[in-house]
Amino acid sequence: MSPSGHGKALPFRDDIEREKQREAEKARLTQFRGIAAQLVGDKWTLEASDGRTRIVTRRSTGERELLCTVHADVLPHEYELITGAFDLLVLFLALQDRAAAKVRDLVAALDDRGKAERRKDFAAQAAMLCQSGSFQRFLGTKGGPVADKQAADTRLKGLLSITSKKQLNDDEAARKRFLSLRGDYDFWMKGGGQ
Numbered sequence: 001m002s003p004s005g006h007g008k009a010l011p012f013r014d015d016i017e018r019e020k021q022r023e024a025e026k027a028r029l030t031q032f033r034g035i036a037a038q039l040v041g042d043k044w045t046l047e048a049s050d051g052r053t054r055i056v057t058r059r060s061t062g063e064r065e066l067l068c069t070v071h072a073d074v075l076p077h078e079y080e081l082i083t084g085a086f087d088l089l090v091l092f093l094a095l096q097d098r099a100a101a102k103v104r105d106l107v108a109a110l111d112d113r114g115k116a117e118r119r120k121d122f123a124a125q126a127a128m129l130c131q132s133g134s135f136q137r138f139l140g141t142k143g144g145p146v147a148d149k150q151a152a153d154t155r156l157k158g159l160l161s162i163t164s165k166k167q168l169n170d171d172e173a174a175r176k177r178f179l180s181l182r183g184d185y186d187f188w189m190k191g192g193g194q
Contacts, residue, residue: 029096036089044086055083122168122175129182130156138185156181 020022041060046053051072058064070082079170080087129135135161139155146152157163160177167174 018095025084032089033093039086042086046083052152053079053083118168122178123165123183126156126165126168126178134187134189138188141188 011048038150045056045058048054055067055070056064057067068082070079074082101172109183125150130149136146136148139152139159142159143155147156153165157165160168160174162168162171162174168178169175
């Protein structure tokens with residue numbers, strides 16, 4: 001319920017709830033990792049007799065212990081879950097590790113890509129575009145005819161709210177406006193440009 005009482009919860013409450021859920025999931029994952037660590041070196045086997053299946057562990061210490069007995073009236077999917085619990089735990093933890101590593105790699109790649117974008121000389125790109133007749137015609141769609149390179153330069157700076165093209169290399173907001181305008185130009189060109 002919003003403070004005004006009109007139904008919607010405040011967005012930050014959803015964020016707080018999601019964060020609480022993530023923390024609970026992390027704690028559970030840590031717990032399962034601890035269990036898996038304690039089972040390293042153990043070997044689970046199945047022994048069947050008298051319509052029952054027993055799950056037996058051979059611990060890394062050499063001890064042999066009965067963990068549980070699964071009765072014949074258990075459904076097949078229940079049987080698979082119970083008897084495969086150890087293998088499933090190991091599988092899911094391995095999958096989580098691989099997914100986390102992939103996410104870290106992707107985040108690093110995006111960060112590297114962002115750094116490379118920031119290192120580009122956008123001022124030089126803008127200068128080259130202003131020399132292009134097609135870019136000048138495109139800029140003409142944004143406020144009247146553009147006759148030459150100088151007029152294109154003036155129009156570009158006005159559209160981007162900059163006083164110097166060098167700002168495109170130093171000012172992230174200006175760079176984003178330039179990239180958006182360049183994207184509009186690319187789209188305009190694909191449509192045949194006039």
